[in-house]
Amino acid sequence: MADIADKLAFLTSHEAMALSHSSDSLLSHLLGTHALLVDWGCREALSDAGLFHSVYGTESYPCTLAPLSARARIRALLGAEAERLAFLFGIMDKRSFYANLPGRERLVLRSRIDDEELELEPGELSDLCHLVVANWLEQRPRVDARYRFMRRRELSQMREWLSASAWAALDEVYRFADHDDEEPEP
Template sequence: MQMNNALATLGTPVLLHAAPEPDREAAALAFLRGIPGTRIRHTDTTLLAHLQGVYAKLKAWGCRDDLCFAGLFHSVYGTEHFRRQTIPIAARPRVTKVIGSDAEALAFQFCTLDTRAFLADVEAFLGARIADAPIDPEKSDLLHLFVANWLEQFPRMRASQRSSHIGFLRHARPLLLPAAAEEVEATFGFNLPLTPRDSERELEALDRGTGTLRILDDFVPLHLRHQLSALMGRNIWRYGWKAADTQTSHFFWHSHFAGDSDDHGNTDCEHELHNRPLVSPVLELWHLIRDQLAPGHVPVRVYANGQTYGGDGHIHSDADQPGHFTSLYYAHPEWDPNWGGETLFYNAGKSDVVAAAYPRPGRLVHFSGNIFHAARSPSRDCPALRSVIVIKTYCPAA
């Protein structure tokens, strides 16, 4: 069926109810497949595949049929973000004939939705909600459409997009069907119990004694990982940073968050993080480290480094005084073993590598500031920015 055939009978009287099941699904899919516009690209797939994916999610969640079919057509008239009209408004009667008046009306309403205003309206309802009072059925339908649309695209989103609605989705879970709420939880891990895997060892650190190196996986919650990766994708970077005074070329990217440039200082800079809403995920990361890994510590310097091919850091230590520690968090959203970028740790004479930390996304490395180390740049094959958040701390009791 070509588009001319699918939309040709606009002047013909149409049925205002849906075709019987299972003919309704077959008719709806045949209708969409006959429209060339559904084959355009949409978030690294086709529009048709996206529409079918949203439909499948709603169906798997146990949503009523009209809501599922609204999901199958949820953006065919264009939306505020997807501004391509695959089916003209004049063809609404034809769409109604295929999926029914209730499903078509809901799809059209979603296409014309002011998302920001809608989300604010739902947040306001949640704020004033008494006990488990149900949300308006129409808003519930739109909410499930919004969540299904978002989650279907989520695996193909850039890291900077994935954190856009984390706060809203966390709050809105009680309004969702159980299966939908479970998928939100599985995607962001709000309540997922973490069982960190911790590797710890002592390393020689010249005449300054030994130092402790800990490598922790599954330490940072999934939703916070998304937020930190998104921050690394923002326009926060300045070029020209170096790891040591010996480095006179091949610099890398840097973003300062709090504290000063003196690694030997002991002044608490947490108030600076509180005053910068943009880096609130970094403040949450620091609180996680403080509460579970470094009680009694205060942050003295907080920043991020970004490296591309050729931007190696020279061997250095972060402090030669007792009580200073460094936490490295690998904030890039993905990494391939062939991309390199390891953090290397050296013996006291800097003559041999005695430990290495692979830059696995979401990994945290915590070590004494007196240990010599260096960040290796990504390989030539790497298309990504090696993004590391650095939190340097001081503990008077150490």
């Protein structure tokens, strides 16, 4: 596994500074997502996955820094666990991800790329919840105000999958207990 300087060099050499993301650069967003995960006390593999969570693009952010054919190189840089989490985050169909939250017996993601179904371990679902929350909270202040409370229902269902510090950060913004009587989003 490489050190942080090598990881940042990879992102910089792949134009992460040149790509725009939520009124900032993609590199800034990746660094901010990584910082939140570190602040929450997440292990290095999860924090590194946060640093690379959009390297393969995502359903909402189709720009890619590296093609899927570069997975072995990125795995060598991050380690297998962090690369797999970044891969899962990048290729997941969000609807299939959120479908796992109410508590399904079989945890699966559907790939937005080839419609393949990928089984998840409970720990991977928890890690993906942390990535989703860190990704969202990092960019949330820069998005249009009418979208800042989107996915309230789905985010509230992540409580059992999140660490106390990640849940506290999410609840500080959404104040779930103060809005229990609201209608869920469409």
